[in-house]
Amino acid sequence: MLEVSHLHKQFGDLTAINDISFKLVPGEILGFLGPNGAGKSTTMKVITGFLAPSSGKVSVWGCDVAADPLGAQEHMGYLPEGAPLYEEMTPRTFLSFIADVRGINGEDRAERIGTVVQTMSLASVLDQRIETLSKGFKRRVGLAQAILHDPDVLILDEPTDGLDPVQKHHVREMIRGLSKDKIVIISTHILEEVTAVCSRAIIIAAGTVLADCTPDELEARSRYHLATKIQFVGEAQLAAHRGVLTALPGVAGSEVAASTAELTLFPSDESGSSQRVAQETVDYLRDYGADFTGVFQERGRLDEVFREVTGLQSGN
Amino acid sequence: MNGVLVILKRELQSYFATPLAYVFIFIFLVLSGVFTFYLGNFFEREQADLTPFFSFHPWLYLFLIPAISMRLWSEERKTGTIELLMTLPVTRLDAVLGKFLAAWSFAGLALVLTFPLWITVNYLGDPDNGVIFASYLGSFLMAGGFLAIGSCMSALTRSQVIAFIGCGIVCLLFVLAGFQMITGLLRDWLPLFLVDTVASLSFLMHFSAVSRGVVGLADFVYFLSMIGIWLAATVVVLEMKQAD
Numbered sequence: 006m007l008e009v010s011h012l013h014k015q016f017g018d019l020t021a022i023n024d025i026s027f028k029l030v031p032g033e034i035l036g037f038l039g040p041n042g043a044g045k046s047t048t049m050k051v052i053t054g055f056l057a058p059s060s061g062k063v064s065v066w067g068c069d070v071a072a073d074p075l076g077a078q079e080h081m082g083y084l085p086e087g088a089p090l091y092e093e094m095t096p097r098t099f100l101s102f103i104a105d106v107r108g109i110n111g112e113d114r115a116e117r118i119g120t121v122v123q124t125m126s127l128a129s130v131l132d133q134r135i136e137t138l139s140k141g142f143k144r145r146v147g148l149a150q151a152i153l154h155d156p157d158v159l160i161l162d163e164p165t166d167g168l169d170p171v172q173k174h175h176v177r178e179m180i181r182g183l184s185k186d187k188i189v190i191i192s193t194h195i196l197e198e199v200t201a202v203c204s205r206a207i208i209i210a211a212g213t214v215l216a217d218c219t220p221d222e223l224e225a226r227s228r229y230h231l232a233t234k235i236q237f238v239g240e241a242q243l244a245a246h247r248g249v250l251t252a253l254p255g256v257a258g259s260e261v262a263a264s265t266a267e268l269t270l271f272p273s274d275e276s277g278s279s280q281r282v283a284q285e286t287v288d289y290l291r292d293y294g295a296d297f298t299g300v301f302q303e304r305g306r307l308d309e310v311f312r313e314v315t316g317l318q319s320g321n
Numbered sequence: 322m323n324g325v326l327v328i329l330k331r332e333l334q335s336y337f338a339t340p341l342a343y344v345f346i347f348i349f350l351v352l353s354g355v356f357t358f359y360l361g362n363f364f365e366r367e368q369a370d371l372t373p374f375f376s377f378h379p380w381l382y383l384f385l386i387p388a389i390s391m392r393l394w395s396e397e398r399k400t401g402t403i404e405l406l407m408t409l410p411v412t413r414l415d416a417v418l419g420k421f422l423a424a425w426s427f428a429g430l431a432l433v434l435t436f437p438l439w440i441t442v443n444y445l446g447d448p449d450n451g452v453i454f455a456s457y458l459g460s461f462l463m464a465g466g467f468l469a470i471g472s473c474m475s476a477l478t479r480s481q482v483i484a485f486i487g488c489g490i491v492c493l494l495f496v497l498a499g500f501q502m503i504t505g506l507l508r509d510w511l512p513l514f515l516v517d518t519v520a521s522l523s524f525l526m527h528f529s530a531v532s533r534g535v536v537g538l539a540d541f542v543y544f545l546s547m548i549g550i551w552l553a554a555t556v557v558v559l560e561m562k563q564a565d
Contacts, residue, residue, distance in 0.1 A: 016565070053408040057564040078410040085408070089401030091331070093338040105327040106409045134338075150405070 006030060007052070007158055007188050012061035014047055014212075021047040022058070023212035029205075031157070032185045036203035036220070037192040040315055044212040045192040046086045049162050052190070053083045066157055079107075082156035084164055088147030092136035096127050096146050099135060100153060107154040121149040124179055140167040148176065159183065161191045165198065177202045196307040200224070210315040224305030226313075228271060231279035232303045233286050237266040238296040246295050253289065255281045269303070324411040328419025329426075336427055349385055349431045356381065357438065370448050374438055375456045375532045379496050379525055382467050387488035389428060390471020391481040393420050394559075398479040407563070417555045421472050421548075428464040432457065452534035459531030462544035463524055467492050469551035476558040492524075495547075499523025 007029040014022040022044045029035055037045045050056040052063050054074040062069065068076035091099055100121065104114050122128055125145040130138055135146060144167050151159060164180075165173040180189055180202050193199065199206050200220045208216040208223075216223065224230055235250070237243040243266045250270060251259045255278035260269040270286065272279035283302050290297055336342040353374060357363045361373020397403035406416060442448050467488070474487035497503050499520045507516045520526055527540040 050404070055404050055407050055563070075410045075412065078408055081408070083405075083408045085401060085404040087401060089405055091335060091402055092400065093335050094331075098334065102327065102331045103409070105330070106324070106411055108323065108410075 006066060008064045009052065010062050012048065012051060012063065013059045014051060014056065015059040020212050022051065025209065025212070025214055027207060027217060029188045031188055033205055034180065034189040034203045036199035036206045037190060037209070038194065038196070038199060038206055038311065039209040043210045045209060046162055049160055049190065049192060053081055053160055054078060080157045082151035082154065082159045084147045084151045084161045086162040088144045090135050090143060090146055093134065095132050095134055097131045099146065100149060103150050103153050109154060117153055117155070121153050124152070125149040141169060141172050144168055157187055159187060159189045161189070163193055164191055165193070165195065196311060200307065208311065208314050215314045223307060223310055226310045227305030227307070229269070229303045229309065230305035231272060233270045233283045234301045234303055235268045235286060235290070235297055236299045237268065238298060240266050242266065242296045243268060246293070249289065250286060253282060253285045255285070324415030325419045325422065328411065328416055329423045332420055332423030333427065336423070342427065345385070345388065346431050346434060350434060352381055353377070353435055371438060371442055371453050371456060375460060378460045379463065379528060382464060383489060383492055383496065386428065386464060386467035386492065387471050387485045389424050390468050390488055391475055391484040393424060393472050394475040395479055395481045395484045413556050413559050417472065417552055417559070421468060421552055424468050425465050428468060429461055432461055432464070449534065455534045455536050456532040458536065459528050463528045466524060466544050466547040469548040473551045473555045473558060476555045495522065496524050499526035
């Protein structure tokens, strides 16, 4: 259990966090979304006990972070923003230091270090100074450090930043592969990451929670959610069929991308209309022998929702 | 306690992972040699003791100790590793003690490596080894005091240069407080008991007492409480930065 209640953080005149509350239960993977400077990192710093909140409370696995920071920190693994590391050490000495601090001894120790080295594919650089490693390797050393003690709560500030697509995939697999009794919080501004790994998404901007729901619900907020998209062969085809398609029953609006010969039909709010629009579209295209390469039903565009949700806040 | 030892070990490892440690020890040995033989007229005095060696220590420490202590916390803050350290299950006090003890043992090592001087003086004459031992002890305690001040200065800033200068200045004040020129000056302005209070806060006064071979309880208490107070101040500074 991780509970954040009415968190405020003030830096001088700047309000970094303004009344943030949420509760996570084991098995939840929370994606923390927000524009730069929204307060994502600050919130994570407060949860992990690095910063003290101006007011409010954080409790991790039953430990109040303010009253019993050590107890809470034993349950947490944390990858700070930018993955800071002791650069003069090697991954081997660094992980062994973390194991010492975490009190991992005996047989357990070699096994845990071996496991994280394997998970993060660090074997080839174990004895190289961290300062000489590439950004991707450094990030992975940071992640290895965070998961070394198999923590109940894993807090990762932009874990895939600076990784190549293959490494990103690995890290997401790793997060998804964590057993179901753990809590994970990741901050990111990569929206696909949220749909890829998270079971819940919180969007914050200017220190305030603007949305708190599942990634599916977030997608459902999109204008494009369940819209029908037709990919025509050439602009002429688009022009020929556009008129009829936009007048189909259940269509509330449309969008044309002339250059790519795409037509998007937005269903009305009536229940079942999205299904109906899709069906009618397919029937029409078939009956009239339209030249097209595909008909899709969109899931919704997170980037659009993100812009809309955060745009409201800053008033632009 | 485990936390202190783990931090101590990591810090010492990182001293010797860079050339910094070796450069420092080299400079310390060269300078203490120069001070002893040239400025201290070690041979011309024709006395079998190490007074010329030890009497320069407060001045030597004034710029060598800040060079060790400046990185204690500033570097962690600059590179962001402080966020890692402070979110590991280690108390602030453990981290402060571990780092301080690492720096202190490093300074102790540099001091021990001056043993050829001790051998030389024993070869040339018949010195009072008790006094020499007391002087080493006093010098070591004084290094601890300087380092504790440096630890606090380093916790205040992310700039190592500022930490260096800050430590140098505060240490200078504590050395000068007992300098005769200063106490003489103060005597014209302040009542005697205040002058004595200021002088009794001085590194110089306590160090010279110990290095004469007079190891009094008061000097011990002085150095250890200097260390304790400045380390406590370091913990407080770190706590304030957490709430910043």
